[in-house]
Amino acid sequence: MTLEDNPTRRNIVIVGGFLGTFAAQPLSKWLNPDIYNVILIDARPFSVHIIAAARMVTSEEGHLESKESGALCPYDRIFSKGRGTFICGTVTGIRPHEGGGGVLALKNGEDIPYEILVLATGCCWPGPLNIPLDGEKVQPFISEQRQMFKDAEHVVFLGGGPVSVELAGEVKELDPSKTVTIVHRGTKLLTATYPDRFRDRVQENLAGRGIDVVLNDTLESLVVPAGQGTVKTKAGKVIKATLIIPTWGTKPNTAYVASSLDGALSETGYVKVKPTLQVEGHPSIFAMGDMIEWSEVKQGMKGARHAGVIAANIYAKLHGRSLKEYRSPPEALILTGGKDDGVGYIDLLWGIIVGAWFARWYISRDLGVKRFRRWCGY
Incomplete structure (x- = not known):
């Protein structure tokens, strides 16, 4: 699906690739595609399995650089029954509306309206x-x-x-x-x-x-x-x-948040979230993964758990139900x-x-x- 298929649909937008897929996939399965458009935005046209990065950059073992069999995987099959839209682009700003929802600004000049937004842009890794x-x-x-x-x-x-x-x-x-x-x-x-x-x-x-x-x-x-x-x-x-x-x-990839959402970042540059993983002061925006301020060791598997809570909370919010709170695992x-x-x-x-x-x-x-x-x- 594309944004033009039905311009009246309500956009649920997820920014960020690897972890973003853990929210995009269940939402594309649960939400009615005639009403909602699940959109995944990533700067790369493929997902990078960061857990494999240490071997990928040091060795040819397993041909991890391959998009056909390795740690780089295209997004063309990520949505359930194709019920979603992938956009390859870089987010440069967020313009939230006072009553909820807002608009994402992309580097190429395009604006993407959203009803609910999920931030999953992680961290910038060194070397x-x-x-x-x-x-x-x-x-x-x-x-x-x-x-x-x-x-x-x-x-x-x-x-x-x-x-x-x-x-x-x-x-x-x-x-x-x-x-x-x-x-x-x-x-x-x-x-x-x-x-x-x-x-x-x-x-x-x-x-x-x-x-x-x-x-x-x-x-x-x-x-x-x-x-x-x-x-x-x-x-x-x-x-x-x-x-x-x-x-x-390692630094959180939150420059576009700092320039857009007043008071959303901690002193160290991480996104401040409530236990429901909503960004503080912005109930229509959720955040997950390494970019959030949360008292736990930052790991990919915890980010996947964040995504599960966020996907469930988005479904609940859209249907007028109470939201669940994230609790760190052992x-x-x-x-x-x-x-x-x-x-x-x-x-x-x-x-x-x-x-x-x-x-x-x-x-x-x-x-x-x-x-x-x-x-x-x-």
Whole structure:
């Protein structure tokens, strides 16, 4: 369907690709297409399975760059029975109406009216995971990143979060002869959300694969001195390095919100939402995923839960019913270590730590790509 099929239909607009599909698909199934038009807007013409990004930018394993079988999947089958509209475009502003609803402004000058709006534009990731928004530039970018890692003999990752841990694991599996080091200013890897015994287990897992971890320290410079092949930490430790990759600096993709909705952002730039996941002060606008201010570790699977609550709340709001509130699930984290390794934690009972067999079965082998493509209709 297109916007011109029936101009009197009421637009339910979702901005943002990967997580946006988790709201667009059920809404296209539940809502009467003669009355409502479910619209998904994304800057790229395909969805990027960000969970697979660490392997996609480091290795040719699994051909994850493929739109036919990999972690890039077109939107042409995302709507139930084709009952929706996809628009490839970039949102530059929101003009809410006082009585509800409003208009979205696109970069190409087009205006899209909405009755209900969902924001799911996530975060801007640093370095190798900063996948271009221009669809034509995505595959060249992936090739450049792979070549960069292939050429580097000694790789240093700055930061001790999941991105650093998983990138390090992929690079080491790509070529075990490479020197791979993680430098983290904290006393342990990850955050204090997780128990020390799990954080220690992650470090042990890395050490078992030949990945060095330097804690309580950082580098003097992010530039490797010409011809030296080493860098020095502030504590004086010398580390082999031909490539330095900072993995911190993730920022919410909310510039268009800041310029449009007064008071909608926190001091750190995240979207403030109510427990119903409605944007504070804007009952016709919902937000989800990494871009929202919420007390939980930001993860894709939580974003999918946000989408489920939002889809149900949109249906309820349109039919005059009460809205449900989002409640965070128990924390869980499965870290891949290449396709055959990994370690995880599930905050149930006493706190369950799982090893390589579980990580391999659950996510490490194909990174959920088959599930992702099935969800996209492939």
